Amino acid sequence: MHHYVGLIVLFPLIGLIVNGLFGRHIRSERVVGWIGSLAVGIPFLVAAAILYGMLGSPVEERSNTVTLFTWIAAGSFQVNAAYQVDQLSILMTLIVTGVGFLIHVYSIGYMHGDRGFWRFFTYLNLFIFAMLNLVLADNYVLMFLGWEGVGLCSYLLIGFWYEKKFAGTSITWTGDAANKAFWVNRIGDFAFMLGMFLIFREFGSLTFSTVMDSASSLAPGNSTMFWITLLLFIGATGKSAQIPLFVWLPDAMAGPTPVSALIHAATMVTAGVYMVARNSLLYALAPDTMMIVAVIGALTAIVAASIGLAQNDIKKVLAYSTVSQLGYMFLALGVGAFTAGIFHVMTHAFFKACLFLGSGSVIHAMHEEQDIRKMGGLAPVMPKTYYTFLISSFAIAGFPPLSGFFSKDEILWSAFSQGSVLLWAVGALAALMTAFYMFRMVTLTFLGTPRWAKDKHPHESPPTMTIPLIVLAFLAVTGGFLGIPAALGGGNALHHWLHPVFERALDRLPTAHEYSHMTEYLFMLVSVVIGVSGFWFGRKIYLANPDADDTFAAKAGGVFRTLSRKYYIDEGYMRGIVNPLVATSDRFLSRVVDTALIDGFVNGLAKVTASFSGVLRLVQTGVVQSYASMIVVGLLLVLGLILLG
């Protein structure tokens, strides 16, 4: 079955071409929308068929490479357009196409009546195409192509409503937000490229299997491995919004909500997690980087979660929540629980996509209002949105037996058993904050008395929007059953499925301490208590007083303001990095280096040439006879050289 992997990538490409070239002339929104959706839906079915084929074959035969054509051949360096179909990539493909399909269908309803309807679906298909190349690539170069491709789509879609205003630090319209995302990602991409070069220098190849085979003979603690993995991780911090490069993601909410759901929650931002997991063996050989990954992950989780406590824009809350959840994933990868990280990628894709789409439904109903302080009491008006949103909130807060409970608990347990108590404590605190801000948001948005203006008439969204919500909510409930831990009597199917991919990496990691099931139960109980208390406080405080934020601001003004201003990180970057860079560019690079030195050199060269030619052009008299004389002189020289020389 794996031979058909090319089809998975082909369909989004077809959709992209059809909608991109002819979409403008297709009058019917439905046709455009369904072309775009099916271009993602059919690959999902193909991927499912491939998965079925893999389930029916023995473990050793599940990983295959399909080479389509030779892309770059230069001497001994060869890069193929080849797709690696294995347990990890097919899982990612299913997530990308499955969630992607639902979000495409949702967009048909959400983008109804938009001037750039066909453009939107073209970009979405382009994104899916690039993302599939990223996850299916069998080498770093093709992966990088997808990596840059999704970055481009992210840029295009953040600035999709390019004439719209968008407020932020040094940001006045959506184009600024798109530029910010692009530039911040560039830093990470540059590091990724450096890592790639280092890999090529070290292993002489950029194909995953070759690199991994050569790497498996190395001993852990190699300094080159440290730099390779660190550079790749810096690449991941850009794409996956980790400290210190996470600042672009909250501003990426300038894009349409389905984009936030698809690119900035479910798929693209998890590319970094996937990339680290794909290189798990290299990371296992660099324990120092693993430590950095874990610490950065935990820090991001708690910093982003705490900022999320004080945000009032419904999408901003979800954005910081995404950053925080991505932090969890890196925490898992850092302590060596690769499966747990990928598990959380999957469950997070379900519930976060559902939450974003739900928020989109709310924004749609409130006529582009995003401030949760101006909502309230929407539950009776839009029950489907409310209940799916609520279920997903429970899932992200870690209520058993919803999906978020299993994945988050596995991460926290790994952080404790394979990492340290400190990492666990940070993660647990972030989980408490997560539950709190989620239910603060649910309460402010859906419960209590309506605070919206009388002229607004909220309504439930059309079926193209609610059906994806229901499907995603269902997945958010059931998705966790793939990874029920052994302590609860589950088989942890996902763990066994992915084990062959991470086998060599896990062999090189120190074995985890063995703890009794009692300890594990205790930690689960703590997780549940954390989730429930966050839920209880968030609901109680904000149900009783929707303006509780004002009370906090009055009592702990400094702390509250720091949180709502995002620790002044954006301001710090502006003052510490951007402004000095701009000033240096303007005053030194532009005026001194460019204008004086480079222009001076180039213009000087031109002037010297001009003055020489001023002399030389006197030879060009315009009289044909003098040219003929020169021909004869040349003839004489040639003849003389031959005869006398």
Next chain:
Amino acid sequence: MIPISHYLILSAVMFTIGCAGVLTRRNAIIIFMCIELMLNSVNLTFVAFSAYLGDSAGQIIVFFVMAVAAAEAAVGLAIVLALFRNKKSVDINDVNILKW
């Protein structure tokens, strides 16, 4: 019998005379005629070699040279006509706009 070198010397002398004419004369039509002179001296070389080596290719080439010369005469004289019409002169020193 006459050795071939005599023919070749005659050809060289005529070629040089034509060349000197091209380089010194200022009347465009005379320059044109000097070019014909040079072409003819080359034709003589071709024919001489053709006869001494017993190869007919030399005379065939002379035929083509004549065809080219005829074409050149037609176009060249048309250019001289157009030139005269614009400049009221056929002195090539008056035609020096082919610069800079």
Next chain:
Amino acid sequence: MTFETILFYVLALAGIVSALLVITRRNPMHAALFLIVNFVALAGIYLTLHAQFVAITQVLVYAGAIMVLVLFVIMLLNLQNEQDLFEKRSWRSYSGPILSLLLLALLLRTVAFVSGGSFDRISPESERIGTVANIGQQLFTAFVFPFEMASLLLLAAMVGAVILAKKRFP
């Protein structure tokens, strides 16, 4: 001294003298007439080489067609003598003859290489290859493609001449 030898030297002398007269006459009409003399002399020299076809074409095409065209243009333009040839001397009127003499020296040096063997006497084949029959056969068999190209060239030249000589450029 056979008759042919004497004929060659007489014709060669006529050719060189007429060529010198071509480049020294101030009146273009005189120059053109001496050029015709030169062409006829060359046609005679071709005959000493048994090149009958070339000799005939030389008279027909050069002395006939081309020179008639030249004379026609000279008369049409009513050209006067080159009055100021010796008044406005430029560096070219000195450099031209010097360069030409240098060129002649080198060319004669080249001619010195060609001697001995078959270069001493005319090939017996020459009586056959110079005939109209042989040249015609060669032109329409081995050289048929260049022959057709030459006809295209003449057509193009004709069109070009008509366009250039028109009163006003479109």
